Amino acid sequence: MTPGAAPSPSPGSLADPLSPVIAVDCNGADLGPAEVAAGAVLAAEQGARVLLFGPAAQLGELPDTIEVVDAPVSIAKAQDPVSAARTTPQASIVLAARAVGEGRAQALVCAGATGAALAAGTFNIKRARGIYRPALAIPLPVPHHPVTLLDVGANADCRREHIVQFAFMGAALASTVLDVQRPRVGLLSNGEESQRGSALVLEAHAALAEQAVDGIDVFEFVGNVEGGDVMSGAADVIVTDGFTGNIALKLMESVSQTMLGAVREAAMSSTRAKLGGALLRPALRGFRDEIDPEASGGAYLLGLRRLGVVPHGRFTRAGFAQAILRAERGARADIVGRTHQALEQAGALKRSPVSAAGASLPSTG
Amino acid sequence: MTPGAAPSPSPGSLADPLSPVIAVDCNGADLGPAEVAAGAVLAAEQGARVLLFGPAAQLGELPDTIEVVDAPVSIAKAQDPVSAARTTPQASIVLAARAVGEGRAQALVCAGATGAALAAGTFNIKRARGIYRPALAIPLPVPHHPVTLLDVGANADCRREHIVQFAFMGAALASTVLDVQRPRVGLLSNGEESQRGSALVLEAHAALAEQAVDGIDVFEFVGNVEGGDVMSGAADVIVTDGFTGNIALKLMESVSQTMLGAVREAAMSSTRAKLGGALLRPALRGFRDEIDPEASGGAYLLGLRRLGVVPHGRFTRAGFAQAILRAERGARADIVGRTHQALEQAGALKRSPVSAAGASLPSTG
Numbered sequence: 222m223t224p225g226a227a228p229s230p231s232p233g234s235l236a237d238p239l240s241p242v243i244a245v246d247c248n249g250a251d252l253g254p255a256e257v258a259a260g261a262v263l264a265a266e267q268g269a270r271v272l273l274f275g276p277a278a279q280l281g282e283l284p285d286t287i288e289v290v291d292a293p294v295s296i297a298k299a300q301d302p303v304s305a306a307r308t309t310p311q312a313s314i315v316l317a318a319r320a321v322g323e324g325r326a327q328a329l330v331c332a333g334a335t336g337a338a339l340a341a342g343t344f345n346i347k348r349a350r351g352i353y354r355p356a357l358a359i360p361l362p363v364p365h366h367p368v369t370l371l372d373v374g375a376n377a378d379c380r381r382e383h384i385v386q387f388a389f390m391g392a393a394l395a396s397t398v399l400d401v402q403r404p405r406v407g408l409l410s411n412g413e414e415s416q417r418g419s420a421l422v423l424e425a426h427a428a429l430a431e432q433a434v435d436g437i438d439v440f441e442f443v444g445n446v447e448g449g450d451v452m453s454g455a456a457d458v459i460v461t462d463g464f465t466g467n468i469a470l471k472l473m474e475s476v477s478q479t480m481l482g483a484v485r486e487a488a489m490s491s492t493r494a495k496l497g498g499a500l501l502r503p504a505l506r507g508f509r510d511e512i513d514p515e516a517s518g519g520a521y522l523l524g525l526r527r528l529g530v531v532p533h534g535r536f537t538r539a540g541f542a543q544a545i546l547r548a549e550r551g552a553r554a555d556i557v558g559r560t561h562q563a564l565e566q567a568g569a570l571k572r573s574p575v576s577a578a579g580a581s582l583p584s585t586g
Numbered sequence: 587m588t589p590g591a592a593p594s595p596s597p598g599s600l601a602d603p604l605s606p607v608i609a610v611d612c613n614g615a616d617l618g619p620a621e622v623a624a625g626a627v628l629a630a631e632q633g634a635r636v637l638l639f640g641p642a643a644q645l646g647e648l649p650d651t652i653e654v655v656d657a658p659v660s661i662a663k664a665q666d667p668v669s670a671a672r673t674t675p676q677a678s679i680v681l682a683a684r685a686v687g688e689g690r691a692q693a694l695v696c697a698g699a700t701g702a703a704l705a706a707g708t709f710n711i712k713r714a715r716g717i718y719r720p721a722l723a724i725p726l727p728v729p730h731h732p733v734t735l736l737d738v739g740a741n742a743d744c745r746r747e748h749i750v751q752f753a754f755m756g757a758a759l760a761s762t763v764l765d766v767q768r769p770r771v772g773l774l775s776n777g778e779e780s781q782r783g784s785a786l787v788l789e790a791h792a793a794l795a796e797q798a799v800d801g802i803d804v805f806e807f808v809g810n811v812e813g814g815d816v817m818s819g820a821a822d823v824i825v826t827d828g829f830t831g832n833i834a835l836k837l838m839e840s841v842s843q844t845m846l847g848a849v850r851e852a853a854m855s856s857t858r859a860k861l862g863g864a865l866l867r868p869a870l871r872g873f874r875d876e877i878d879p880e881a882s883g884g885a886y887l888l889g890l891r892r893l894g895v896v897p898h899g900r901f902t903r904a905g906f907a908q909a910i911l912r913a914e915r916g917a918r919a920d921i922v923g924r925t926h927q928a929l930e931q932a933g934a935l936k937r938s939p940v941s942a943a944g945a946s947l948p949s950t951g
Contacts, residue, residue, distance in 0.1 A: 363844075364844065364848060374776055377776055377782070377783060377784045377785075377787075378784050378785050409833060410829075410833075411739055411742055411828065411829050411832035411833060412832075417742070418742060418829065419742045419743050419827075419829040420742075420743050422742075422829070447832075447833070447836050448832065448833040448834065448835065448836030448837035448838075448839075448840065449836035449837070449839060449840040450840075451837055451840065452837075452840045452841060452844045453840070462784075463776065464775075464776050464783065464784040464787070464830070465829070465830055465833060467776035467777075467812075467813065468774060468775075468776060468812070468813040468830060468833075468834060469813065469833060469834070469837055470813065471812050471813030471814035472813035472814070472816055472817075472834055472837055472838060472841075473813075473837060473841050474813075474814060475813065475814040475815075475816065475817045475818070476817060476837075476838050476841040476842055476845075477841055477845055479728075479729065479817045480841075480842055480845035480846065481845065483729060483870075483873045484849055484866075484870065484873075486873075487866060487869035487870045487872070487873055488866055488869065490869045491869060493865050493868070493869075494865065494866050494868070494869035496862075496865050497861075497862045497863065497864070497865025497866030497867075497869070498862065498866055499862070500858050500859065500861050500862025500865065501849075501852060501853055501859050501862030501863055501866060502862075503858070503859070504852035504853065504855045504856060504858075504859035504862070505848075505849065505852045507852070508848045508849075508851075508852055
């Protein structure tokens with residue numbers, strides 16, 4: 222953990238001067254940059270050290286403990302985020318990622334723009350040593366037991382060794398940031414039996430099962446899990462390729478929204494139903510709190526030299542504060558170092574190609 | 587349409603003696619064989635000609651119009667349905683499929699056991715000429731607009747040409763059995779843009795777009811659809827590989843069950859909530875009817891020489907009757923012949939490999 226050239230907190234701040242600094246991009250939130258800044262204030266009140274990037278004039282009144290870098294340019298809505306992240310060095314998300322890459326902050330939080338965060342993070346924070354591919358992980362708001370799914374879209378086509386690394390990356394996230402001890406990791410498939418699945422899943426299953434025989438202690442491999450097991454809590458972490466994971470995530474979101482919408486619509490359809498809905502509402506509140514996506518901070522960008530968190534653009538300040546606090550927790554627990562160590566022990570790090578002269582070449586993933 | 591050696595209906599039956607005969611396997615239903623037989627009675631009352639296979643002693647009182655073949659052996663719960671279908675010629679599902687293969691019936695209905703139906707159908711009805719792979723299609727109970735998803739599990743690994751055929755097969759199902767005129771076909775992907783997707787999706791997209799340029803008139807290709815579009819009615823038919831489709835289907839089922847379960851649980855949690863639930867229930871009934879999976883008959887087995895329908899094992903007699911009536915509708919409309927014709931016009935039929943001497947070799951899929 223290198224605190225780097227982080228700004229010192231003002232006297233009287235709750236923040237520990239040695240605690241990690243979180244670089245926060247304020248652009249990309251549906252409710253505007255001030256909502257993200259308000260989330261940063263909430264997080265700072267709980268001791269987080271925050272370095273804000275965004276349109277300073279729009280961020281509202283902020284305490285002295287929060288340093289602001291005026292960065293009004295946003296690429297959150299860019300059609301082609303990869304190209305925008307390359308060609309817009311003054312974009313707030315690029316500046317925030319660069320602050321992390323240069324050691325002025327120890328984790329990145331940027332609202333809304335997953336594609337831009339992935340691109341800006343990969344270009345400026347860089348892949349961690351020995352990692353094939355960064356991945357996006359999302360703690361699904363499953364009642365009673367959060368389940369982390371990855372990859373949810375960074376890599377449409379994956380190889381076996383990518384899936385194996387996702388298992389370690391997801392397990393490290395679950396144990397450091399999401400309070401799950403020795404997470405149970407499942408492999409998403411079209412059947413529970415080990416011989417069921419696509420060619421990729423069969424290979425990944427064999428590789429993960431072999432890790433289990435070798436006695437990995439950072440997670441338990443519970444084998445294949447089906448689509449129907451995602452909600453059942455059969456696993457704490459579910460690994461899959463980014464194509465399947467992205468479809469699964471968006472499908473879950475739209476099915477649950479459709480169902481809640483239908484209940485809401487039914488509860489507006491007659492006087493009798495309105496009364497019923499009003500009486501039922503308090504009882505449903507507990508369930509809605511349990512499936513509140515803001516509670517777990519959003520999506521996590523794993524596999525870079527520092528942790529990234531991408532809260533959903535529609536989050537409120539409470540969700541942005543969660544994202545910042547969880548980013549800090551991940552940085553404090555050295556999630557990146559832990560992942561590296563576990564992968565190294567498992568012999569699952571990517572080896573850099575070695576030239577004839579023995580020099581390391583840059584790896585290209 | 588060859589009525590074959592179908593049994594003549596008794597005098598006074600509503601059934602047209604030239605109408606297709608539906609072979610129905612009664613084993614595999616959660617409520618037992620008598621529930622399937624009761625569904626057959628309902629279908630017969632609407633004019634269907636049914637040939638029942640199952641434990642005759644357990645089927646209850648049946649009208650003379652329904653012919654029964656005593657077939658007490660069930661492989662519906664077999665661990666390995668492929669091997670069971672091969673080695674159990676006396677199984678009711680095998681006998682029913684053989685009746686279809688031999689022309690004594692023109693479509694197959696078997697409850698519950700998708701794997702066994704796929705195996706028994708493939709062995710005994712055989713793949714239709716020019717089809718690479720049979721597929722399982724399921725009309726999803728989406729409110730306001732049923733959406734047919736395929737493949738939902740017959741083929742874990744697919745190639746481009748399989749996906750293209752699925753589009754034609756699904757479109758033929760939608761237009762003949764599900765009352766959709768010129769169905770809109772979408773390709774499930776992790777992004778709407780044509781350049782988003784796995785390598786397979788990029789290839790399949792290009793092939794389907796090319797078909798569209800050539801002016802196919804049996805469906806409209808609407809491009810990629812995301813997981814979030816499945817519920818939105820952006821497409822009437824959504825094609826994907828059987829790995830992704832199976833995960834998507836089971837995920838949708840479990841998310842909607844979890845949501846309904848949570849509402850039910852909330853509505854039992856206090857006296858006030860119970861009253862609310864009771865008042866809201868009638869308004870929710872319309873929604874529940876709309877998402878009733880029994881209404882569309884179950885899963886459809888496409889790509890064989892005859893249509894197969896696999897109603898869910900938990901269906902009641904109403905669902906089994908639907909399955910039989912829709913199987914009949916597909917047979918009457920010659921869904922298999924229509925699919926063949928459309929694939930032929932599109933140049934998308936599988937060509938039999940030709941030996942040096944010009945003789946056709948059996949194709950092996």
